[in-house]
Amino acid sequence: xxxxxxxxxxxxxxxxxxxxxxxxxxxxxxxxxxxxxxxxxxxxxxxxxxxxxxxxxxxxxxxxxxxxxxxxxxxxxxxxxxxxxxxxxxxxxxxxxxxxxxxxxxxxxxxxxxxxxxxxxxxxxxxxxxxxxxxxxxxxxxxxxxxxxxxxxxxxxxxxxxxxxxxxxxxxxxxxxxxxxxxxxxxxxxxxxxxxxxxxxxxxxxxxxxxxxxxxxxxxxxxxxxxxxxxxxxxxxxxxxxxxxxxxxxxxxxxxxxxxxxxxxxxxxxxxxxxxxxxxxxxxxxxxxxxxxxxxxxxxxx
Amino acid sequence: xxxxxxxxxxxxxxxxxxxxxxxxxxxxxxxxxxxxxxxxxxxxxxxxxxxxxxxxxxxxxxxxxxxxxxxxxxxxxxxxxxxxxxxxxxxxxxxxxxxxxxxxxxxxxxxxxxxxxxxxxxxxxxxxxx
Numbered sequence: 001x002x003x004x005x006x007x008x009x010x011x012x013x014x015x016x017x018x019x020x021x022x023x024x025x026x027x028x029x030x031x032x033x034x035x036x037x038x039x040x041x042x043x044x045x046x047x048x049x050x051x052x053x054x055x056x057x058x059x060x061x062x063x064x065x066x067x068x069x070x071x072x073x074x075x076x077x078x079x080x081x082x083x084x085x086x087x088x089x090x091x092x093x094x095x096x097x098x099x100x101x102x103x104x105x106x107x108x109x110x111x112x113x114x115x116x117x118x119x120x121x122x123x124x125x126x127x128x129x130x131x132x133x134x135x136x137x138x139x140x141x142x143x144x145x146x147x148x149x150x151x152x153x154x155x156x157x158x159x160x161x162x163x164x165x166x167x168x169x170x171x172x173x174x175x176x177x178x179x180x181x182x183x184x185x186x187x188x189x190x191x192x193x194x195x196x197x198x199x200x201x202x203x204x205x206x207x208x209x210x211x212x213x214x215x216x217x218x219x220x221x222x223x224x225x226x227x228x229x230x231x232x233x234x235x236x237x238x239x240x241x242x243x244x245x246x247x248x249x250x251x252x253x254x255x256x257x258x259x260x261x262x263x264x265x266x267x268x269x270x271x272x273x274x275x276x277x278x279x280x281x282x283x284x285x286x287x288x289x290x291x292x293x294x295x296x297x298x299x300x301x302x
Numbered sequence: 303x304x305x306x307x308x309x310x311x312x313x314x315x316x317x318x319x320x321x322x323x324x325x326x327x328x329x330x331x332x333x334x335x336x337x338x339x340x341x342x343x344x345x346x347x348x349x350x351x352x353x354x355x356x357x358x359x360x361x362x363x364x365x366x367x368x369x370x371x372x373x374x375x376x377x378x379x380x381x382x383x384x385x386x387x388x389x390x391x392x393x394x395x396x397x398x399x400x401x402x403x404x405x406x407x408x409x410x411x412x413x414x415x416x417x418x419x420x421x422x423x424x425x426x427x428x429x430x431x432x
Contacts, residue, residue, distance in 0.1 A: 198389075205385030212405060236392040243388040243397070245381070245404035245413075 025138040030078045032124060033117065041070050044109075044116045051112065053105045057096070065092065066109075069150075073113060077142050082149050089153030097158055106154045110147045117143070174200045176207035182214040183284050185277070189222030197233035201240060208246045215287050216241055217280040221252030231266040238271050247287060248272065251280035305330045307337060312344040313414055314376075315407070319352050327363040334367055338376045345414035346371045349407055351382030361396040368401040377417045379403065381410035 033040065045066045048054060054062050068088070076085040093106070121139065125132035174196070177185050186204055208216065218237070223230075238248040249272045253261075261268060274280040285292065303326060308315045314337055316330060334346060348364060350356070368378035379402040383391075391397065402417075404410040 201389060202385065205388055209385055209405065212409075214409075239392040239397045240385075240388040243380075243383045243391060243403050244385065245409055 021134075022138045025135055026077060026080075026142065029121070029135060029139055030074055032121070033074045033077070036120060037070065037074075040116060040120055041066055044070065044113050047112050047116060048109050051108065053108045053112075054096075054101060056099045056101055065096075069109075069113065073146055076146050076149075077139075080142070082145065085146060085149055086153055089150045090157050093154045093157035097154075097161060103151070103155060103158070107147070107151045110150045114143045114147055170196060170199060174203055176204055178207075178211050178213070179281065180285070180288070180290065182212060182288060183217070183281070184208065184211060184213045184215075185217045185219060185281070187219045187222065187277075190224075192223060192226075192230045192233065194229065194233070197230065197237070201233070201237045204237060205240055205244060208241060208244050213246050215284040216246050216248045217277065217284050218248060218250050219252045219277045219280065220250065220257070221254070221277065223257070226257045226260055228264050228266055231261060231264075231268070235266075235268065235271065249274055249280045249283055251275065251277050305333075307333055309337075309341050309343070312342075312418065313347060313411070314338065314341065314343045314345070315347045315349065317349040317352075321353065321355065322360070324359050327360060331363055331367050331370070335370050335374060338371050338374045343376045344418040346376050346378040347407065347410045347414065348378065348380050349382050349410075350380060350387075351384070351406065354384060354387060356383075356387050356391055356396070358394070358396055361391065361398060365398055365401055377402070377414060379410045379413050382406050 041063075045059075045063045048062055048066065049059065054065075057065070069092070072085050072088045076082055096106075118136070118139070121132065121135055125135060174186070174188070177187075179185050184204075184207055186200070188200070192200070204216065207213065218234070220226075220234075234250065238250070241248045251274045253273060253275075272283075274283050282292075303320060303322065305316050305318055305322070305326065307330075308317070314334060316334060318330075322330070334348075337343065338346065346367070348367065350364075353360075364380055368380075371378045380398065381404045383403060402413065404413050
């Protein structure tokens, strides 16, 4: 009959039954991995060494890490939750990144583990092709997700470290110093990118307000190159400072920078510039009404 | 909201307390310019400490106040621009060219004292001699 044939053709897959069978398969898989733990772990560590991955670590360390990765891996397969693995991946990355372990190595070892385990499954079920297929159906998505989780954890940790270091460098590189009452100096060293220029300006504006500064000397002796973007940032910084009532003097423009600025035609007419930092501070002192005299001029003549 | 304008010696002080509508700003401009004449003020201080946003109309009105007051014989100084506001303004190209600025009210008063050469201490006049 037509209806009967149709039924036989497409037995409606009951989604719940399917998940159940997947769960059962995963359980079987996990039992297998637990049983052969020692042997598979050794095989994996051997292949890591042979592929010359994790060369920064000793063989014992590799074995120890392999053990805990293996156990976490099996646990993730069993529970289907990845939080513990994620935390472990982050913790592992934290330990191995300072030792110079690269991304390709981490991804490499996780993929190796996946292959080692897949091979052992082939070995176990090679007689029952159907079963092998179903086991792999359950295993592959979970294994890929694990590989993904570990790799992403590693990369995220690396990015976090890089961000942290960038932040540290940035803060170190833009000190705003008070040299006299109401006089600040801001020595700029290195490359100015838009982000740094912005941070620099914000820091300066805050310092102007907290120190009640009237004059700021920005020294750019340590700036190697300048383009129109950087020049415009500088002009903006000067303008913003003026809005807070502070006068800015820029010092230390090298001959090369002076030439570039004139060549590309940046308008710096609004900006007060003095040759060097000493000249800038002297000019600032003049604006503030200071007068520096040698001591003998102060002692009354007899 | 109307901005209170205080007379302090030779100066007028307008302290903006909250965000203003365009109409309020125009009203402030008119009131200030009228009072510069009425009180024969030598200086005008506009305090914007309470403002955390400044749009192009506000900036233009402040500039207009400064220019108009100068025509009527008073020097204007804008005080209390917040660092974040200053940064946003220069990014938008609103730089208050030709208008004096100072950190706060105190600095603004000191600036006007220098600018207008007002002598607070008056020497003995004819009447005092008797």
